[in-house]
Amino acid sequence: MKFRRLLLTALLPLAACAPGARAGVLGVYDPDSFVEGDAERFAGCHDGRGFVAGDCARLADTLAAGEELPGVDSAGRPARVRLSRVRAAGQYEAAYVAELVPSGAAAAGPVLFWRPGPPLHALAxxxxxxxxxxxxxxxxxxxxxxxxxxxxxxxxxxxxxxxxxxxxxxxxxxxxxxxxxxxxxxxxxxxxxxxxxxxxxxxxxxxxxxxxxxxxxxxxxxxxxxxxxxxxxxxxxxxxxxxxxxxxxxxxxxxxxxxxxxxxxxxxxxxxxx
Structure with missing residues (x-):
């Protein structure tokens, strides 16, 4: 069983937030790198014009158990991630327990997922x-x-x-x-x-x-x-x-x-x- 060693933290690429904008938050799910089922949200958000850090908690909603979020796998294919549990993160424990929503093709990890705000466009x-x-x-x-x-x-x-x-x-x-x-x-x-x-x-x-x-x-x-x-x-x-x-x-x-x-x-x- 594999485990993650360190929680992901944000840098400070500060950008001005548009008034009333709803920021998008991003996370990653990868059974090959984390304990199976674990997922992590990056400690930052994007307001549609750039990444923000200081006002992120005010702009972005907290992810909740039961949510299904859009994502993209390492092959650039659409995927969906369901958050089954939210927990207090520690040094060796991720903040979320997640699973892939079954679809036509098995997703190739890691899967980048996000709470919709600004649309994310995968690039080849x-x-x-x-x-x-x-x-x-x-x-x-x-x-x-x-x-x-x-x-x-x-x-x-x-x-x-x-x-x-x-x-x-x-x-x-x-x-x-x-x-x-x-x-x-x-x-x-x-x-x-x-x-x-x-x-x-x-x-x-x-x-x-x-x-x-x-x-x-x-x-x-x-x-x-x-x-x-x-x-x-x-x-x-x-x-x-x-x-x-x-x-x-x-x-x-x-x-x-x-x-x-x-x-x-x-x-x-x-x-x-x-």
């Missing part, structure tokens, strides 16, 4: 090829991030080298930035630790790395701003907000596992772990 992503110059730039940045992360560990724990695999580069129509998920393995003599990864937001117009992170699920204690694995899952827009966001799996120091919501153009986490 597609693989994109990088030229040799962009690949070289990202490779150099990957090695730099890895070296920085290694300096946080005791000398006896450090790997001999990092070996990069084949990057997955994804683009979304209407968004110029690309997201890059780059698997890696760490060499310890003849052994290999295949759990390392790199995450990038790359701007092909400016030909620059906008955001980069080295990730590993057991690399701690260390500042999560230095080491955090980010795996994009579902891309979407909300209401009249022109920004593209994505739900991502996260793994980081102290065996943290969870989810975050990121802005695609900047790689900034708008809901989740700072």
């Amino acid at each position: 992503s597609a693989p994109v090829s990088l030229d040799s110059a962009a690949t070289a730039l990202l490779r150099a940045e990957a090695l730099r991030l890895y070296a920085t992360a290694e300096q946080q560990r005791a000398p006896g724990d450090r790997a001999e080298a990092m070996e990069l695999g084949t990057p997955l580069v994804l683009g979304v129509e209407g968004e110029s930035s690309l997201v890059v998920q780059w698997p890696a393995q760490l060499a310890y003599g003849t052994g290999r630790d295949r759990r390392a990864s790199l995450f990038f937001v790359y701007d092909p117009v400016q030909r620059q790395v906008v955001r980069g992170l080295f990730g590993h699920p057991e690399w701690g204690p260390v500042d999560p701003s230095l080491v955090r694995a980010v795996q994009p899952v579902t891309f979407f827009r909300l209401g009249a907000d022109p920004a593209v966001y994505f739900l991502a799996r996260e793994a980081g120091p102290w065996e943290h596992i969870g989810f975050g919501i990121y802005e695609m153009s900047s790689g900034r986490a708008v809901l989740g772990v700072p």
Whole structure:
């Protein structure tokens, strides 16, 4: 049985709320990451123009047991989530017990669900090829991030080298930035630790790395701003907000596992772990 290690918390991407607006709240349900049946609401909301934090409790209704909420699975297909129980959340216990409402096709987790306010539009992503110059730039940045992360560990724990695999580069129509998920393995003599990864937001117009992170699920204690694995899952827009966001799996120091919501153009986490 799997369990979540850390509750999701909000950052402060402040936006002015429209008077009288009803904000939308978002949550995630994934039996593969949480205790089976658990679901979590992100501690923030969206007023149709941007994410808000400070006034969220006033703008957004509390989710209640018995509600059926619309969602989208990791394949971009519609899904519905029913909240069967609400409980006081603790460090090892999510705030909601949920289940998928049966439909024609079995949903592929994780499922992003929301309380309707601003409409959520799921977006298709597609693989994109990088030229040799962009690949070289990202490779150099990957090695730099890895070296920085290694300096946080005791000398006896450090790997001999990092070996990069084949990057997955994804683009979304209407968004110029690309997201890059780059698997890696760490060499310890003849052994290999295949759990390392790199995450990038790359701007092909400016030909620059906008955001980069080295990730590993057991690399701690260390500042999560230095080491955090980010795996994009579902891309979407909300209401009249022109920004593209994505739900991502996260793994980081102290065996943290969870989810975050990121802005695609900047790689900034708008809901989740700072």
